[in-house]
Structures are given as C-alpha cells and as structure tokens.
Amino acid sequence: MIKNLLSSDAVILNLKAKTKKEALNEIATHLEKNKFVSSAKDFEAGLIAREKQFSTGIGESIAIPHAQNKSVLKNVVLIARSKDGIDWESVDGKKVNYIFSIALNDKDAALQVDTLQELSSALMNEETKVKLEKAKTAKDLLDALTVKKATKPVAAKGAKKVVAVTACPTGIAHTYMAAEKLQSAAQALGYDYKIETQGRKTDSALSQKEIDDADVIILAIDKGIDGMGRFNGKRVIKVGTKAAIKDSKELISEYEAGKGETVK
Numbered sequence: 001m002i003k004n005l006l007s008s009d010a011v012i013l014n015l016k017a018k019t020k021k022e023a024l025n026e027i028a029t030h031l032e033k034n035k036f037v038s039s040a041k042d043f044e045a046g047l048i049a050r051e052k053q054f055s056t057g058i059g060e061s062i063a064i065p066h067a068q069n070k071s072v073l074k075n076v077v078l079i080a081r082s083k084d085g086i087d088w089e090s091v092d093g094k095k096v097n098y099i100f101s102i103a104l105n106d107k108d109a110a111l112q113v114d115t116l117q118e119l120s121s122a123l124m125n126e127e128t129k130v131k132l133e134k135a136k137t138a139k140d141l142l143d144a145l146t147v148k149k150a151t152k153p154v155a156a157k158g159a160k161k162v163v164a165v166t167a168c169p170t171g172i173a174h175t176y177m178a179a180e181k182l183q184s185a186a187q188a189l190g191y192d193y194k195i196e197t198q199g200r201k202t203d204s205a206l207s208q209k210e211i212d213d214a215d216v217i218i219l220a221i222d223k224g225i226d227g228m229g230r231f232n233g234k235r236v237i238k239v240g241t242k243a244a245i246k247d248s249k250e251l252i253s254e255y256e257a258g259k260g261e262t263v264k
Helices: 020-033 040-053 109-123 126-134 138-143 173-188 208-213 241-256
Strands: 057-059 066-068 076-086 096-104 161-167 192-198 216-221 235-239
Touching: 020 040, 020 076, 020 096, 040 066, 057 173, 057 241, 066 109, 076 138, 096 109, 109 126, 109 173, 126 138, 161 173, 161 208, 161 241, 173 192, 173 216, 173 241, 216 241, 235 241
Parallel strands: 066 096, 161 192, 161 216, 216 235
Antiparallel strands: 076 096
C-alpha cells in the first residue's frame, strides 16, 4: 500500500528548515505547490495539532508527522531529508534527518492506521535504514520504502516467548513503532513473540493461554487498555511506548532479571 502513496513530486531532497516549525511549514507548502493539498495553511495546522498531542519524532533520526483532513486532495507520503538534522523532541533525543509526512483525506479513518502500521514496519527494516543512509537522489529515497515485508522468522524449538501490548493516546504511530521495536528486540535475542496492538482497532489479540504461557510480559502503554484483567496476578514490565521504542532489549532483560510489578 505504501508504494501507492509515494510520488516523485512529494520528495524534498534537501530540506531548508532548521526547526520543526519551519519543517512543517516547508512540507505543507511543498504539498500545496504540487497540488496534494488545497491549503498549506490548513494542512500545516493539522500537523501542528498532531505534534502537540505527542511528538512524532520516533527515534533513530526519523519523524512521521501526519494529518488527516479536508485539505488533502490526493493521499500521499512525502519524504524529506535534512542534512544537518532538526530537533524534533524525539524519544531518543537525537535530531531528525528523515521525515515521512503522511497526508490523507478525512474520508477513511482506517487508512491512517493501516498506513502508519505499514510505514512503521518498513522503517524498522534494516534494509530500509541502509538504503536511506546511502540515498543520493529523490528516486533513492522513494526506493528505500519499497523493500519486501519480512516474514516472521521461526524461533528455535523451545525458545522463550515474549508477549506484549502496545497502545498510545492517539492510537497510531507510537503504538506500532513500539510493537516493531519489541518484535525486533525479541528476534535479536532469540525469543518467539506475539505483540498485541491497541490502536484505533486491536490487532493480534493475546489469548489468556498465550499470556499464561509467556516467559516475558511487557505492557508498553500510555493509556488504559482493554482486557487488562487478563494480566491479573502476572508480573509485567509496564512502561510507556517511548521506553519500548528507545530500548526494547533492555526491557526484556529487566524482566528476565526479575524486575516488574504484579498486576492486581
């Protein structure tokens, strides 16, 4: 789906902006100039409103500012690169060099969730990261997002299993970024895994048996979640999504070291 939202007319190879505010303005202006939005002012206002809820700086030099409103004439994912980097109040404190700005009309609420989920997955792919770092042209940046989605590797027989739930206030970006980070960490450590995401809809819901049989339980949540009773009596590591995005490996290690709290 992402490839259908990419366009050579929605690439800013060398962003001039020095601040987040300037970047959002430059992005909105570019989209209006290329007829993706009818009003740069209205779209920029949507981006600013989203940033006030939660910074879209997801770490690893990446930001995903997004807005879904009536000003969008044609759905698109704009890619912008900043050579010097921009302070975006990212979860890891690093400046942002790559910006993926999602512009969607307001006719299909589910589209934003699906787009963010797929984009989050692509940006966690090591092949994508390498392509972004090597990109020299606008085409290179577009090609960086066309990697094939990795299939879940088969864990070794008898491998320990991580289960987790991720959820953020807006139900979108950080929910899926935290899930991708936890999956990557589990894979790197040789664990099997299943991650439930409670965005605007719930995906990969955990059964009571899966929770009961888990070796590691992590709740990366910024709000109350549905089905919390499933974890009663269980020791869990409970943190915000930012902590999972920043260092999921550390969270798994902390659980294995006996840390956490018992849900009552």
